[in-house]
Amino acid sequence: MKRTVLVITSELPPLPGAPVAGGGLRVRGLVEALRGAGHQVLISLPAALADKHPDLPEEYRPYLHEPETLSRIVYEAMPQVVLVEQWGLASYLDPGLPMPLAIDLHGPLTLENAFKTGSNYLSDALTKIETLGRADLLLCPGRVQKAYFLAWFLMAGASPQCPPLALVPLGMPPALPARQPGERVRVVFGGLTWPWIDPFPGLRAAAEALAERGGELALFVGPPPVVADHPLYGGNRGQGKDYAAELAGLASVAWPGLKPHGELLENYAAATAAFDLYAPNAERELAITTRTLEYLWCGLPVIYGDYGELAGPIREAGAGWVLDPRDVAGVRAAVASLFDDPEETARKSQAAQRLVRERYTWDRVAGPLLAFVDNPVKRSPAPALIAGFRDYYRSESDRKIREGKEKIGELHEEMRRKAEIWEAQRRERETWFENELRKKETLLESWRDKAESLQSEVAAKLADQEKLAAEQTALLAQAETRFAALENAAEERRLHGLDLERENDRLRERLAQTESDLVERAAAGEAARGEAERQARHLGELSVEINRLRFENEKLTRELADARAIPFAKFRGKWARRAEVVLVKLPKLVWLFSVNLLTNGKQRLRSGRAAGEPTDRT
Template structure:
């Protein structure tokens, strides 16, 4: 059969952290492929319901598995068998949230579109049977099947020499480990040994030298840390949600052969049996296993033997059987269905109204912003007009000054023109006088030369006469 799984979160990827939904989708994909089905995946990247439907129509499929409740009314329009995977106890989680009524009505409305409901453990199946009966579901054929979470095998364990507990998880309002972590630390102080490694960022941390908090790391790095621990700590404060929850971290503990310590409220004993310690007395459990380490080894071996039963192919056998027959849920009339439909329509209208109110607020903020910008532009425009007026006056003053300067310069030019003519005439006279003086100087030079010659001749004649007189 061609199966399409519609989901939101990414699948496990080397070097990255992963969500529970990603692990669940990978489990369904691998398990159903091993059973001979053709499985396609569609990650919810659509911007609208119509776009999601178009994306689904582009993929050949005979059946759809939806991982989210809000997808059901949309995917039902494709008119193929529609399976809703309720691996998390969403109805119980909503008891700790402010939108309990909305979540409940959305679930009831979504269930009406389901051909089959999938859960992850028997307690969840029992809890949904009562709800479905009130909604008019006929329990023949079986409307709910259990597809347990998968436990992925990991490498060989490397237990530490000193006792080490490991745990973690998201900081959900229905999941509070702090009081029991403190109890465990008190036991460690009494015995003078032991430590806790806790993955996650809780809002309230315990400041103690024997507990170490670590941020979320890649999936591979997280599982390597599990292999180096003595046991897993999952002892939360009891509440209704914890009584139905089997988490993906539990399956990681099992895959790494790590015994689990948890409270009596937990559904884990229903399929782990000797692989975990279930009790109301945390202190007694810790003293027991810290004093008898061989019990941890025995529990680890039991978990290892459970891995084949919790593989992807074995956990999806019940879903494979249903797909071969596809006996869909049979519905009869129920007085709860119509109110749920009305509530759903009301919630949808509230969403639309909320969107419109938000858009209107955005438009109003944008209008106010634009008004401020326009006022600022008007102010700047007024400043520019004033500047232009000042520039106009300055230009007028410059033009007037230019005219006056032209008049003054014109007179000066005319005066300078006349002066230049006079200077030219005077220069010509001076040049003529200079030429005359030069000629006179030249004549005087010639006269001087003649006189010098005459004087020289006289001197020679005088010398001759002096000679005659001496005789």
């Protein structure tokens, strides 16, 4: 009986001119197997793909979905069987759908998500268990994965005696492509650069070995696509790895990048071998990848890890080199054999296609799925094992809650008694604090009165000091005025003394000239000479007196300068005496000196004329 099957997927199936991911190839294999058995297959893709691919074929457009609208799409299509690619999409379906539900677990999605930034493993695990509990059939591509998913299915409530978990390996088209290898040795490495795959150090070793022999390493790689801005599809954003830094400077490396699927297969068919060796981790040890099957389908012997489920079939078939990912020497030896033993490479190529033809084509792998579609059965709902754990822990929690409440009641009673004691102690402390406060307030009041009294006394003393300061300021002003007048008078006397000194210098010059004349005229007579000697002595005495007065004047000037810092009244008498010398005696002496000088000059003039000597009128 032919049935209608609705296949729901988030992966883009192979389209002309567009790259395709492994999930899309897996969906294509299941769809082709169902159609090959005569069933009608409807496909529901994310609505965002229609915007991204305007040339999307019409057969994919009627059932475009958003994750939140999946149940509505199912009721619109009304299929007899629903097949969902991965449990993540199935988690959006209503639990009570009447149609039998099959979920294809193409890979360990929970482990893959654990490698993505921002993932929540616990949330994924709980959602996965809840979703698997709704499935009537689970599909997986490998025996190791079947054991892995069985544990999850049992936790979701599946019967341990006969869990509906079927092995459906990856399927490839039965018609294998013809090999068209080129003359140059070319190793390919293709696919998306997921964060859980790490091809180093083996990939660099292969590139170095190819560079040494003139071969090529072609990288048909690119970052994972972001299908839509949605939590289910948007998790791929920024998750791709960049291999450029690891392979920098190697002449053998070519970067064709992601190619449309048809063009990619043509490149594979023209290559020599494929590199498919990764560092082991939890995801890699479970994975059975479509890229590996495509390499083998295209006749490419693969350099493969020794830990994967496909390692045994590849080794047994002689379809490649099964190596420890850390065996750099083994990688180099495998690459060298491509150059040194092309016949062995050709045998491995034939073995690769023979392995796929005998074990991994659509018509050979889809038996369990076709059997379920022919006889779809709704599984009797059973509580998930985790629900049993939940009920157990809920009862335990209830018991612990009761015990906790009893303990809380005891603690509450103990706290009440202690609170009464603390309240009595608090009141006692309050009384003591109030008494101490009153004492301190009384003491503070007395200190305040004393402070006010002291403040009044200080204010009175400050007023007296201000009055004394004002009087001192007035006296200082008067002293400064008197000092200024005295300084002016002293300055005048100093200038007058300077004038006298200049006059004295002129008189000395004339006296010197006169003495010279007297010496020349000494023969004029003893009387005139005697008179001249007397006048000379007299002039000497006057000179001494003038010098003494100059000294007095200079001393007076210095004392006047010193007196600026000394109270005026103390030196008033002393300044008066000095002023008397400067103002009274000094002018008199100068006048006497001038009179004497004139008198003597006249006498000398008369004496010179009497003697008949020439006279000097200077």
